[in-house]
Amino acid sequence: xxxxxxxxxxxxxxxxxxxxxxxxxxxxxxxxxxxxxxxxxxxxxxxxxxxxxxxxxxxxxxxxxxxxxxxxxxxxxxxxxxxxxxxxxxxxxxxxxxxxxxxxxxxxxxxxxxxxxxxxxxxxxxxxxxxxxxxxxxxxxxxxxxxxxxxxxxxxxxxxxxxxxxxxxxxxxxxxxxxxxxxxxxxxxxxxxxxxxxxxxxxxxxxxxxxxxxxxxxxx
Numbered sequence: 215x216x217x218x219x220x221x222x223x224x225x226x227x228x229x230x231x232x233x234x235x236x237x238x239x240x241x242x243x244x245x246x247x248x249x250x251x252x253x254x255x256x257x258x259x260x261x262x263x264x265x266x267x268x269x270x271x272x273x274x275x276x277x278x279x280x281x282x283x284x285x286x287x288x289x290x291x292x293x294x295x296x297x298x299x300x301x302x303x304x305x306x307x308x309x310x311x312x313x314x315x316x317x318x319x320x321x322x323x324x325x326x327x328x329x330x331x332x333x334x335x336x337x338x339x340x341x342x343x344x345x346x347x348x349x350x351x352x353x354x355x356x357x358x359x360x361x362x363x364x365x366x367x368x369x370x371x372x373x374x375x376x377x378x379x380x381x382x383x384x385x386x387x388x389x390x391x392x393x394x395x396x397x398x399x400x401x402x403x404x405x406x407x408x409x410x411x412x413x414x415x416x417x418x419x420x421x422x423x424x425x426x427x428x429x430x431x432x433x434x
Contacts, residue, residue: 223333252409323345338419
């Protein structure tokens with residue numbers, strides 16, 4: 215395993231607190247149409263900034279960005295304040311590698327900041343919760359472990375279908391119906407909770423692993 219691959223699985227408590235938590239939304243096999251980025255906010259409600267990607271969904275936002283422009287903005291924000299970029303798996307990293315492969319320098323900058331939240335959560339469960347392991351590596355199972363409740367309107371399961379329905383409507387130049395607008399709003403809420411709950415898992419994991427390491431060092 216390379217040093218960089220090992221770094222993907224490491225996140226200190228201080229880094230977890232300041233990190234940028236990201237999540238793409240899209241249809242399987244197609245470029246993403248949305249990038250949500252959670253950063254530390256001062257209010258009780260998690261703050262997630264959204265970038266709509268590509269022209270098809272442009273009417274749903276004040277402006278749109280290409281994936282390359284959105285990743286450039288994300289990396290610059292991370293570099294400017296020395297923050298990690300965290301996603302639940304390496305899917306987001308694979309998207310960046312595939313769709314921005316004409317700019318290897320940008321990919322390298324993204325990789326240098328990247329952390330895999332699921333790998334971090336797995337290290338945490340093995341070290342601190344060996345007797346209470348989730349059956350799979352899904353985010354929702356780790357949320358159950360820490361007692362984080364996702365609202366019904368933010369639940370997963372309809373993202374790809376929603377995007378396909380909206381894309382068909384928008385590409386025909388038709389406005390969204392009230393039901394379709396509500397589905398878009400629910401998709402944004404789903405993305406917000408994916409980013410915010412991922413942060414909650416990482417904060418808990420980093421805190422407990424650092425506490426376990428201090429205790430082990432004191433005993434040793």
